[in-house]
Amino acid sequence: MMPPQTQKGDTQRLMFAFFAISGLDILNALESCNAQHRQDMIEWIYSLQIQPDDDEESWSRCGFMGSCTFKLQSKESREYQHSHIAMTYTALSSLIILGDDLSRVNRPAVIRGVRALQQPDGSFCAHLGGSENDMRFIFCAAVICYTLKDWSGMDMPLVEDFIKSSLSYEGAIAQGPGLEAHGGSTYCAIAALVLMGRLSIFSDEQLDRLRNWLLMRQVAGFQGRPNKPDDTCYSFWVGATLKLLDRYQFTDKKKNREFILSTQQNLTGGFSKWPDNTSDPLHTYFGLCGLSLMGEPGLKEIDCALNMSVDAAKRLEQIQTWDS
Amino acid sequence: MHGRLKVRTTEQEQAIKRKEREQKVKAYKAAMGRIMKIRGNVELNDEMLILTREVLQRNPDIYTLWNIRREIFLSFKKEKSDEEMGKLVDNEVKLTENCLMNNQKSYCAWHHRGWVLDLHPEPKWTRELALCTEFLKQDERNFHCWDYLRLAAAKSGFSPLKQFELSDEKIKDNFSNYSAWHYRSKLLPLTHPDPEGNALIEPRQHSYELGQVESAAYTDPNDSSAWFYQRWLLGRDCSVAQRQPPKPLLCWLGPHKAIVSFSKHSRLAPQLFVDGQTVEGEWMMESKYVWVLKHKIGNVDLIKKAEVVTEGGRLELQPSSIGLVAVVAEDSQEHNQVVMDTLKGQLKNCKLLLTLTPDCRWTYLTAVFLMQAIDVRLFHGETMEFLDKLIQLDPLRAGHYDDLRSKYVMEFKLSLMEGSFGVQESVSLSQCHLSSLYHFNQLALVREMCRKLDLSHNCLVTLDSMPGLPALEWLDLSDNELTKEPGRVDKNLRNANLTALKSLSVQDNPCSDLLDIEDLLQTLSFK
Numbered sequence: 001m002m003p004p005q006t007q008k009g010d011t012q013r014l015m016f017a018f019f020a021i022s023g024l025d026i027l028n029a030l031e032s033c034n035a036q037h038r039q040d041m042i043e044w045i046y047s048l049q050i051q052p053d054d055d056e057e058s059w060s061r062c063g064f065m066g067s068c069t070f071k072l073q074s075k076e077s078r079e080y081q082h083s084h085i086a087m088t089y090t091a092l093s094s095l096i097i098l099g100d101d102l103s104r105v106n107r108p109a110v111i112r113g114v115r116a117l118q119q120p121d122g123s124f125c126a127h128l129g130g131s132e133n134d135m136r137f138i139f140c141a142a143v144i145c146y147t148l149k150d151w152s153g154m155d156m157p158l159v160e161d162f163i164k165s166s167l168s169y170e171g172a173i174a175q176g177p178g179l180e181a182h183g184g185s186t187y188c189a190i191a192a193l194v195l196m197g198r199l200s201i202f203s204d205e206q207l208d209r210l211r212n213w214l215l216m217r218q219v220a221g222f223q224g225r226p227n228k229p230d231d232t233c234y235s236f237w238v239g240a241t242l243k244l245l246d247r248y249q250f251t252d253k254k255k256n257r258e259f260i261l262s263t264q265q266n267l268t269g270g271f272s273k274w275p276d277n278t279s280d281p282l283h284t285y286f287g288l289c290g291l292s293l294m295g296e297p298g299l300k301e302i303d304c305a306l307n308m309s310v311d312a313a314k315r316l317e318q319i320q321t322w323d324s
Numbered sequence: 325m326h327g328r329l330k331v332r333t334t335e336q337e338q339a340i341k342r343k344e345r346e347q348k349v350k351a352y353k354a355a356m357g358r359i360m361k362i363r364g365n366v367e368l369n370d371e372m373l374i375l376t377r378e379v380l381q382r383n384p385d386i387y388t389l390w391n392i393r394r395e396i397f398l399s400f401k402k403e404k405s406d407e408e409m410g411k412l413v414d415n416e417v418k419l420t421e422n423c424l425m426n427n428q429k430s431y432c433a434w435h436h437r438g439w440v441l442d443l444h445p446e447p448k449w450t451r452e453l454a455l456c457t458e459f460l461k462q463d464e465r466n467f468h469c470w471d472y473l474r475l476a477a478a479k480s481g482f483s484p485l486k487q488f489e490l491s492d493e494k495i496k497d498n499f500s501n502y503s504a505w506h507y508r509s510k511l512l513p514l515t516h517p518d519p520e521g522n523a524l525i526e527p528r529q530h531s532y533e534l535g536q537v538e539s540a541a542y543t544d545p546n547d548s549s550a551w552f553y554q555r556w557l558l559g560r561d562c563s564v565a566q567r568q569p570p571k572p573l574l575c576w577l578g579p580h581k582a583i584v585s586f587s588k589h590s591r592l593a594p595q596l597f598v599d600g601q602t603v604e605g606e607w608m609m610e611s612k613y614v615w616v617l618k619h620k621i622g623n624v625d626l627i628k629k630a631e632v633v634t635e636g637g638r639l640e641l642q643p644s645s646i647g648l649v650a651v652v653a654e655d656s657q658e659h660n661q662v663v664m665d666t667l668k669g670q671l672k673n674c675k676l677l678l679t680l681t682p683d684c685r686w687t688y689l690t691a692v693f694l695m696q697a698i699d700v701r702l703f704h705g706e707t708m709e710f711l712d713k714l715i716q717l718d719p720l721r722a723g724h725y726d727d728l729r730s731k732y733v734m735e736f737k738l739s740l741m742e743g744s745f746g747v748q749e750s751v752s753l754s755q756c757h758l759s760s761l762y763h764f765n766q767l768a769l770v771r772e773m774c775r776k777l778d779l780s781h782n783c784l785v786t787l788d789s790m791p792g793l794p795a796l797e798w799l800d801l802s803d804n805e806l807t808k809e810p811g812r813v814d815k816n817l818r819n820a821n822l823t824a825l826k827s828l829s830v831q832d833n834p835c836s837d838l839l840d841i842e843d844l845l846q847t848l849s850f851k
Contacts, residue, residue, distance in 0.1 A: 130391065178507070182467070252723075
């Protein structure tokens with residue numbers, strides 16, 4: 001159930017669920033949800049999985065939907081049911097965090113669904129009906145392939161080309177070629193490369209320039225681009241990238257922490273983008289992640305490339321016993 | 325979901341709002357239900373368009389609804405006349421505009437607008453440029469809009485040169501420095517490529533661009549984008565050096581081993597020739613910059629001629645007290661004269677700017693990069709001074725500047741060491757403010773020969789980048805910040821292949837009490 005103000009996100013409920021589930025996990029509070037409740041959540045997620053039918057084409061639509069808003073009954077209308085790459089990603093991650101073993105995931109179908117979304121320039125669209133294509137969905141594709149241990153979900157060299165051509169003059173990475181470097185897209189690209197094992201496409205010099213750009217994003221909290229105000233979620237996007245590039249230790253943790261806590265809402269709880277704004281699940285989640293990066297007591301350690309707790313990441317490793 | 329301000333309301337106002345919301349939810353659910361029911365029913369296309377329009381105007385991010393509209397428009401394209409199509413697309417474009425008024429950053433609305441305009445028999449892409457201009461006036465950092473601007477310019481048939489002129493206008497307006505610089509950086513290699521193929525940008529234009537940066541920097545030294553742009557212009561991406569293969573800087577031939585270290589990452593192994601014959605053996609990449617060969621020559625004193633051949637040049641080795649060696653002098657390394665002059669000119673400008681605005685950290689930082697690129701030895705003292713100043717002006721990044729200091733100190737020591745190789749056996753890096761161990765991998769020969777290493781009185785927290793030191797007998801790590809983290813320092817030392825180590829000091833460190841020196845030395849010698 002979601003409040004009316006979040007109507008905009010109706011078709012992306014899985015993503016909101018992920019913020020809640022992973023957030024609770026990081027707060028060490030997931031165990032306090034009773035086992036039945038967690039099982040219910042797992043069932044709900046599986047209900048959003050799209051399975052292939054006898055039609056060969058149907059495999060391209062597979063993955064997970066964001067909500068049952070578009071769940072259709074008849075076979076004819078099922079050709080309108082597509083997965084959304086970000087929902088597939090958050091579905092898989094949520095399942096792992098909840099303790100599921102992914103045994104009911106149709107791995108080959110999900111992977112084919114992801115591959116069907118790759119564009120000729122290497123980037124990914126979100127769903128088969130057509131959408132914008134950018135770095136966010138490359139990250140989603142990378143996590144999915146890594147999780148299911150199946151890299152046939154992407155043409156890797158093409159992805160590397162897209163990432164390389166999205167490097168801006170500033171030395172950091174944009175949503176796509178020709179655009180401004182941005183903290184969010186930089187995280188998406190670097191995390192994807194780490195998962196792919198391909199960080200080596202950048203020279204030491206390029207990485208040093210990137211590190212420099214990232215470190216310059218701290219103003220108290222972190223900003224996403226030069227001359228923009230700091231925003232809680234960038235404590236994760238920029239912070240996690242710095243962790244992956246082994247430079248997080250050069251940030252000022254005190255100022256960062258002060259900023260994140262200043263965006264905390266004392267009445268409703270949660271964090272917001274800026275102080276004195278309404279809190280929302282996204283900023284609450286990334287605020288927690290931002291605090292976890294600096295070892296805040298009471299919070300679990302995060303696996304920066306997978307964007308989930310280290311505990312959950314270890315569990316994933318244990319269940320990945322499938323043959324490639 | 326981003327950034328809505330909290331507003332306090334009375335109870336009565338709250339009740340009214342609640343009722344309104346309930347009604348909205350009811351209407352939304354009804355509309356969505358109907359939409360799902362009639363999907364695919366071509367006869368009800370008109371109703372579908374009305375329904376989806378209603379929902380989208382309030383909620384432009386339901387991507388499936390845009391998909392549905394796209395399906396309908398594709399079927400329209402087959403049936404409708406050009407005139408009808410034109411009207412339909414115009415209305416559709418207006419719909420996206422309404423949605424964008426609601427949310428200027430809606431991925432869906434921008435995407436759909438670009439998509440649908442392609443279906444118009446006579447799309448007015450130049451009008452789209454004007455739309456972008458308006459939106460950018462409200463938010464010059466809206467990258468959705470910049471992306472759309474590029475699309476519109478391309479569709480308008482603007483050549484890269486015309487687009488370049490567009491970016492010129494934007495910069496002159498002081499319109500959106502960040503994005504405009506960026507736009508420009510992508511166009512320059514297309515509009516003004518170097519005819520010789522040596523660099524990315526043709527030299528005169530390159531100088532002009534540097535001039536632009538100067539103006540920007542003098543107008544507002546705190547505008548970081550101009551500094552980043554300058555760094556790009558002066559950096560490897562734009563310069564000749566990028567295109568050149570890695571050069572060998574140091575070659576050494578001993579009785580059982582040969583080492584070649586390069587100016588930058590070398591993917592190809594070198595070749596070694598002794599008295600006209602290739603030396604057999606497998607070259608291994610010890611690190612990105614260093615290749616090593618284990619061979620069976622034995623006594624190297626009788627060799628008449630030894631030569632190393634690489635992609636980036638060949639070096640002839642000369643006899644010395646430690647074997648056969650070749651070392652390349654600093655100066656003939658990376659930059660040619662033209663580039664050097666440019667860098668020196670830029671450094672002069674920085675220093676001039678500092679006299680006018682002495683507290684601008686960007687100027688200091690840029691000056692540091694320039695000095696290191698021009699002459700590590702000449703500018704060492706000044707670099708250290710400027711780094712101190714940076715820590716004062718920008719304490720948020722003190723850790724970063726300290727780290728840069730370590731890097732530059734090592735580069736300085738490196739420049740002194742490889743030149744005179746008699747000093748290899750005993751290396752002192754004491755009291756150097758080192759917080760990290762950089763470039764040790766490039767001190768390949770030193771590592772091979774070094775018997776005594778003094779790292780005392782520094783700020784090392786870990787020894788993570790400690791290289792292998794097989795000849796080391798004496799190591800002083802006293803008075804550092806070596807971490808108490810259990811097993812960390814231990815592990816670092818084991819990874820360093822210290823099989824010859826006889827004497828080790830770690831006193832005055834947080835980890836001092838944790839390490840049993842005798843025990844450790846015993847374990848290390850077994851590896």
